[in-house]
Amino acid sequence: METTQQPRSHIMYLPKRILGVSLSAAAIGVLAACSSPEPAQTVTYHCGAQAIQVTPDGDNMRLSYAGTTHQLRPIQAASGARYVNDDEELQISFWSRGYEAQFEVNGQSFPACRQAGAVIEPFSAQGNEPFWSLRIEDGSMIYHRMGEDERSFSIEEQTLESSKSRVKSENGDLVLELDEQLCQDSMSGMFYPQQAQLTLQDGETLQGCAGDTLSLLQGVEWQVTGLDDSDYTDYDVTLRFTHDEERMQVVGRAACNRYFGGYDVTGERLEVGQLAGTKMACEGDAMRVEYEFLNALSKVHGLQPERNEDGVLQLELHTSEGVLRLQQ
Numbered sequence: 001m002e003t004t005q006q007p008r009s010h011i012m013y014l015p016k017r018i019l020g021v022s023l024s025a026a027a028i029g030v031l032a033a034c035s036s037p038e039p040a041q042t043v044t045y046h047c048g049a050q051a052i053q054v055t056p057d058g059d060n061m062r063l064s065y066a067g068t069t070h071q072l073r074p075i076q077a078a079s080g081a082r083y084v085n086d087d088e089e090l091q092i093s094f095w096s097r098g099y100e101a102q103f104e105v106n107g108q109s110f111p112a113c114r115q116a117g118a119v120i121e122p123f124s125a126q127g128n129e130p131f132w133s134l135r136i137e138d139g140s141m142i143y144h145r146m147g148e149d150e151r152s153f154s155i156e157e158q159t160l161e162s163s164k165s166r167v168k169s170e171n172g173d174l175v176l177e178l179d180e181q182l183c184q185d186s187m188s189g190m191f192y193p194q195q196a197q198l199t200l201q202d203g204e205t206l207q208g209c210a211g212d213t214l215s216l217l218q219g220v221e222w223q224v225t226g227l228d229d230s231d232y233t234d235y236d237v238t239l240r241f242t243h244d245e246e247r248m249q250v251v252g253r254a255a256c257n258r259y260f261g262g263y264d265v266t267g268e269r270l271e272v273g274q275l276a277g278t279k280m281a282c283e284g285d286a287m288r289v290e291y292e293f294l295n296a297l298s299k300v301h302g303l304q305p306e307r308n309e310d311g312v313l314q315l316e317l318h319t320s321e322g323v324l325r326l327q328q
Contacts, residue, residue: 040055040056040057041055041056042054042055043055043115043116044115044116044163044311045096045101045103045113045114045115045116046113046114046116046180046193046215047101047103047110047111047112047113047219048110048111048214048215048216048217048218048219048220049215049216049217049218049219049220049313049315049328050065050066050103050110050111050219050220050328051065051116051311051312051313052064052065052094052103052113053065054094054096057071059073059074060072060073060074060083061073061074061083061094063083063085063092063094065103066328070085070087070090070092071085072084072085072092072094073085073086077095079097080095080096080097080098081095081096081097082094082095082096083095090105090106091104091105091106091107092104092105099114099115099118099119099120099160100112100113100114100115100118100120101113101114101115110219111215111218111219111243115160116163116180117160117162117163117164117165117178117179117180117194118160118165119136119158119160119165119167119176119178121136121137121138122135122136122137123135123136123137123210123211124136124210124211125176125178125194125196125198125208125209125210125211126185126208126209126210127186127196127198127206127207127208127209128185128186128187128208129186130145130146130206131145131146132144132145132146132198132206132208134174134176134196134198136155136167136176139154139155140152140153140154140155141153141154141155141167141169141174141176143174143198153169153170153173153174154169154170155167155168155169155170156168156169156170156171163179163180164177164178164179164180165177165178166178171201172201173200173201174198174199174200174201175198175199176196176197176198176199177196177197177198177199178194178195178196178197178210179194179195180193180194181194181195182195182216182305182306182307183195183196183208183209183210184209185208185209185267188267188268189268189302190213190267190268190269190302191209191213191216191303191304191305192209192210192211192212192213192216193210193211193212193213193215193216194209194210194211195207195209195210196208196209196210213265214241214243214265216303216305216313216315217241217265217270217303217315218241218242218243220240220313220328221238221239221240221252222238222239222240222252222315222326222327222328223237223238223326223327223328224237224238224239224252224293224324224325224326225325225326225327226324226325227292227293227296227321227322227323227324227325228322228323230289230292232255232289232293235255235285235286235289236253236255237252237253237254237255237289237290237293238252238253239251239252239297239326240252241263247262248262248263248264249261249262249263250262250263250272250275250297254277254289254290254293254294255282255286255287255289255290255293256280256281256282256286256287256289256290257277257278257279257280257282257290258277258278259275259276259277259278259294260275260276260277261273261274261275261276261298262274269301269302270300270301270302270303270317271300271301272297272298272299272300273298274298275294275297275298277294292321293324295321296317296319296321296322296324297317297319297324299319299320299321300317300318300319300324301318301319301320302317302318303315303316303317303318304316304318312327312328313328314326314327314328315327
């Protein structure tokens with residue numbers, strides 16, 4: 001049924017828990033008392049490009065990221081479930097509320113975390129041939145197709161299971177299905193974190209991509225391993241994509257000096273602006289590597305992410321000087 005936009009309170013928000021597992025110690029205890037023990041279910045969150053896995057462990061929780069695993073204990077929280085560790089040298093905090101979470105290491109916050117496959121407002125999806133777009137905001141699905149007027153539908157149901165979401169409007173006029181798989185736009189070539197399928201009331205299905213490209217870049221310090229045949233693994237070459245309320249910056253180390261500059265992601269390309277940095281002189285081949293890397297970085301025009309066999313995101317930056325290889 002087509003409607004005007006409704007306030008958030010009209011949505012049936014099932015995602016006020018992690019489906020299949022609660023990170024609340026009290027809830028775990030109740031389940032254990034009522035049924036035979038089941039294997040603890042690991043839940044994956046994406047905090048930008050950084051994936052983390054959380055697993056209930058009695059009253060506590062195991063959190064794994066960047067090849068390390070940490071034991072966390074629950075602490076009081078105004079809402080949701082919050083856990084911390086007891087390591088003074090590496091202080092970790094994880095705070096989950098519904099499908100969203102906050103993750104901090106030594107006081108440094110990662111980008112907002114979302115459970116793999118989840119829909120977090122504001123949200124957008126789009127596809128080609130025919131051209132269509134969908135926004136989810138304020139409890140409504142707002143659908144547009146080229147040559148037609150924009151229409152708004154109230155959300156009736158949202159479910160998430162095994163990194164796949166299903167969002168249904170009232171009366172089933174629209175059904176959006178999402179899968180946490182990398183997706184490349186068939187026209188622009190830009191990559192997105194989720195694959196989308198939209199089913200209309202008449203049964204027509206539309207394919208497309210969903211989510212925010214920035215989430216494939218931010219949240220990690222990338223190790224730059226080389227440019228085409230040039231190997232940088234013996235040098236300290238790093239790249240971090242940052243984003244705050246005022247600006248978007250690339251920062252890092254370039255074999256010898258530290259550097260910084262602006263960047264932008266549009267629906268068609270990734271661009272890096274003018275770079276600046278410190279001006280130390282270094283011995284050996286480091287200066288050559290630095291010049292080569294910074295020259296290529298300033299001429300980036302595209303990106304290509306992929307996940308390795310462990311599900312860890314890796315990245316290639318396409319430049320007019322060749323392909324920069326990045327890994328976590």
